Amino acid sequence: MSTLSNQASTRSGRTVISVDAMGGDLGPAAVVAGISMSATVNRDIAFILHGPREELERLVAKRRNLAGRCDIRDAQGVVSMTDKPSHIMRHGKNTSMWSALDSVRDGEATVAVSCGNTGALMALSMVRLRKLPGVNRPAIAVLWPSRNPQGFNVMLDVGADVRADEHDLLQYALMGASYARNGLDLKNPRVGLLNVGTEENKGRAELKLAHELIGSVAGRGNFDYVGFVEGGDIPGDVCDVIVTDGFTGNVALKTGEGTAKLIGDLLKEAFSYTPLSRLASLLALTSLRRLKHRIDPRRVNGGVFLGLNGTVVKSHGSADATGVSAAVKLAFTLAQSGFCEKLAARVASATALTQDSQTQQKDTQ
């Protein structure tokens, strides 16, 4: 039997992405427009699209470049943003989200993309795809605009689980480094552990333990460990991967987004204040566009669920065609690099390593 990634890329040599067409704020039209954008720029991509067949057939028929590259799977149910994850886990079998994950479960694709309800998507991913052997808590990783040459840093967990002990944080370090290697093309990513200071004696107990654990595995894990980092380093250049628990990560993510949004709005306000400032804003249009492009959240649209048998890219609920296309691009990059298998191998070998060293410690005690 061939591996998942081989199975998933047999469709005339194309890499297949499983896409949930429903559940986003802008509906299936934005999703179909997004995958069509991706299909135009990328000849090696094909799709399995999940949702109500009639509606999807009508939308796909309008996009000539999707002809022969987009299978449709009928699923009449839609997960709404207000649905409770527990409800969807019990009663969501007919939904497009469930169907999209099952394409990964069945090996038709290695990566799924959805704009739907994050909580429900994580809950369904856990039951349909199951956790990778050796992973205790899967995590959600995001890309964050930064001062690094690659333009973005990876941060995880941003909200899969509000708790994380030292072993979870070690796994986040391994998974985050793997993601940076495959998603950002960094050979030797630098990993930092988020804390309230960089001194070794700072922070909570589990952070001190994680600090030692991650440091002991770094060399063999093909990443550099830079030690503790602070909130200001998330958009900084001292590391490429920021490891934290899902509570802190979620607050940091939303604080950063909220602050950027506030500054953007105040900037607009400042530029519309007087006729002269309005003229200046016209002249500055390209400069402002350049800035906007640099920090445009749509360019890095997609939290990635890590630690499952298969990868799930969670696009913003409000994603438009550009946003969906960015999420699809990320999904394609990860699928083509065989990311999921590499991640699984990395976690398995690190688990063996830490178990070895624990056994050795016991032996010598």
Place this chain on the structure above:
Amino acid sequence: MSTLSNQASTRSGRTVISVDAMGGDLGPAAVVAGISMSATVNRDIAFILHGPREELERLVAKRRNLAGRCDIRDAQGVVSMTDKPSHIMRHGKNTSMWSALDSVRDGEATVAVSCGNTGALMALSMVRLRKLPGVNRPAIAVLWPSRNPQGFNVMLDVGADVRADEHDLLQYALMGASYARNGLDLKNPRVGLLNVGTEENKGRAELKLAHELIGSVAGRGNFDYVGFVEGGDIPGDVCDVIVTDGFTGNVALKTGEGTAKLIGDLLKEAFSYTPLSRLASLLALTSLRRLKHRIDPRRVNGGVFLGLNGTVVKSHGSADATGVSAAVKLAFTLAQSGFCEKLAARVASATALTQDSQTQQKDTQ
């Protein structure tokens, strides 16, 4: 014997602020320039300035408006940014920081201002001023640029302690509301509890308990409780006071600052890209200055230590004269409103209330 605030404002009817002249990055010259700025705009303010007498006398003599309004207390020792708090607690008796706090301890002033080492300042404040009766963990509160009409929100704790249980969070709510009433002049501040979602079942166990506790006290505490809020609400307008533990608050604060700094730098870069964009930036100068003023951290320079017998305003280490003057203004506002006594009364009555309701619960069980 008169109360602290009466004693502290007897100097020809002026409100006296105790100021640590040393320990900031720019040295005592910036501090003296800052208090001189404050003295010019505010006739009702006087100072006790702590540091090496000769150096301070020379600096103060140059500022005519400080004549007769600035006592100097000799203290030869300086707390540096790298000094360990534990070391300063044992050996810091001759420092300007210690001396500045002792002026509050002795009732000569109700508020102290320092640009020095935050950790050392908090540790010294705990031993010299002691915690207010009923307060378990003092907190550091900051003002954060926001969409609210007052322009700023209060967030606490941003790093006094990495832990906080539900009772600590309740005290933060009370102290934060009191600060918003006295520092931002809000009659009925709206308090939110920081979490990863606004649904009641979200987050950690202590947050669910704090949610009930704060809700039960809100009406009698003269504040509105809006429930759980998210990171995006810190610069938002759904509440005026954001309550969280010192770990999360510190990460959020530094993430927000780092994000704002990155955007500011990218903005500068964008505007210096082409001759046209440089011209535009010239035309936009007033607009950009207006924006800068709106979110200028120097305008709200000062974390405030709450929950002690006396108030301590911690100015940024890098504060220039404008920054020091802003911290002094905040200190003056708090001193004049009798903030510390009001806060003490509020905490005492809330402690009584929660104890009452706990006793009642036991009685009826």
